[in-house]
Amino acid sequence: MPVKVSHTIDLGPDLPNEIMDIARKQGEDPDRVCSDIQELRDMIFERGVCLPPRTDDDFLIRFLRARFFKLEHAYNLLCRYCEFRESNPELHVDVHPFLLTKLGEDDIVSVTPYRDQNGRRIMIYKFGNWRPSKIPVDDIFKASLILLEMGALEPQSQVMGGVGIFDLEGLSLQHIWNLSPSVAKKIISLMVTCMPVRTTAIHIIxxxxxxxxxxxxxxPFLSDRMRKQIYIHGSDMDSLHQHIDKANLPMKYGGEMPEFPYTAWMENLAKNDKVMEEMKRLGYEFDPEEFSIFI
Incomplete structure (x- = not known):
């Protein structure tokens, strides 16, 4: 079966039957979803520990799915998410997604317009392409947060999670000097501990x-569980293929898929009023003149 390629964010709301079967195995009971969401909402208001930007059903179900409908775990994830936003307002307050396109131009971070064999999105970082003198490290965080927030909009990604590939070709001392412990902790927070979409594995190549x-x-910031989710392959692409099928990887990594320009995502985002409205509710800014070039 050919791999489906689409630069459209799938907002659902209905899950495909095969994904719904997996969701049930993860603890999602269609007959209890509404009551589970309400119970999580009650916990927010009764405990008063965190103040999320939204408490509607579509927002809260992301945290329940990310933690297999275990209410206490979902609530703790939501609190970490809120704490991350409060501690890092510069990453989402007055941030204009269409002004971060230089990261796509330099091919530093991208998301494949197709899923792997397990139905997961693939986020690829090419840190060797990053020029710290041109692009501040905070811009990488801003772009990553935007991609993860958009990924969390997709019901299938809420259930299946995503996978990360860290391509370190060309990594140098110039890059290492910019990787302070605080930067490392922030990367782990984004990829593993604070977002309502699970990163099920990180592959370092x-x-x-x-x-x-x-x-x-x-x-120092990795628990034993986190370390078990990190796979170090070096230049052995056969090792990577044991985890992600060749049919679902770019040719650069021994796969069968071509490279896709980041502009395709921007063009579709510029035409998707619903996605932009969802992102605005999280504080992002969209000025018509910024994205008019993509329409």
Whole structure:
């Protein structure tokens, strides 16, 4: 079966039958969803620990799905999400997504317009392409947060989660100098601990001697469970293919898919009023003149 390619964010709301079967196995009971959401909402108001930007059903179900409908775990995730936003307002307050297109132009971070064999989105970072003198590290965080927030809009991604590929080809000392412990902690927060979409695995490829230095910065923030989700492949693409089918990978990684320009995502986002409205509710700014070039 050919891999489906689409630059459209699928807002659902209905899950495909095969994904719904997986959701049930993860604890989602269609007969209890409404009451579970209400119970989570009651916990928010009764405990008063965190103040989320939204408490509507579509927003809260993301946290329930991310934690297999275990209410206490979903509530704790929501609190970490709120704490991350409060601690890092510069990453989402007065942020204009269409002004971050330079990260796409330099091919630093991208999301494939297709899913892997398990129905997961694939986010690819090419840190060797990053020029710190041109692009501040906070811009990478802003772009990552935007991509994760948009991914969390998709019901299928809420259930299946996503997978990350860190391509470290070209990583150098210049990059390592910008990876302070606070930066490392922020990356882990985004990819693992604070967002309502699960990163089920991180695959590190094309790592060189500089990675060994970066790894020492990251290790203190990784629990044993997190470390088990990280796979280090070096230049062995056959090792990567044991986790992600070749049919669902770019040719650069021994796969069968071509490279897709980031502008295709921007063009579709510029035409999708519903997605932009969802992002506005999280505080993002969209000025017509900024995205008119993509229409």
């Amino acid at each position: 094309n790592n060189n001697w500089a990675f060994d230095m970066a790894w020492q910065v990251f290790k």
